[in-house]
Amino acid sequence: xxxxxxELSDLFSLFKHMQNTKVERREHEIWEHVNAxxxxxxxxxxxxxxxYPEALAEWNALNKIRED
Numbered sequence: 001x002x003x004x005x006x007e008l009s010d011l012f013s014l015f016k017h018m019q020n021t022k023v024e025r026r027e028h029e030i031w032e033h034v035n036a037x038x039x040x041x042x043x044x045x046x047x048x049x050x051x052y053p054e055a056l057a058e059w060n061a062l063n064k065i066r067e068d
Contacts, residue, residue, distance in 0.1 A: 049056050 045056070048059070
């Protein structure tokens with residue numbers, strides 16, 4: 001049984017599509033993870049601001065020191 005050039009081309013195209021799909025799925029998973037972390041951070045800061053506003057002021061001061 002011989003494999004034609006057209007069949008090889010089709011197999012290569014299928015493999016390339018499968019790899020692209022895998023990469024796109026992984027990028028989407030990473031994007032969802034980053035968004036979930038950001039949302040969690042926002043919720044934490046909201047909770048902190050609601051329950052411990054003085055701690056938030058100290059948190060901001062520490063971040064400012066770190067930036068300088």
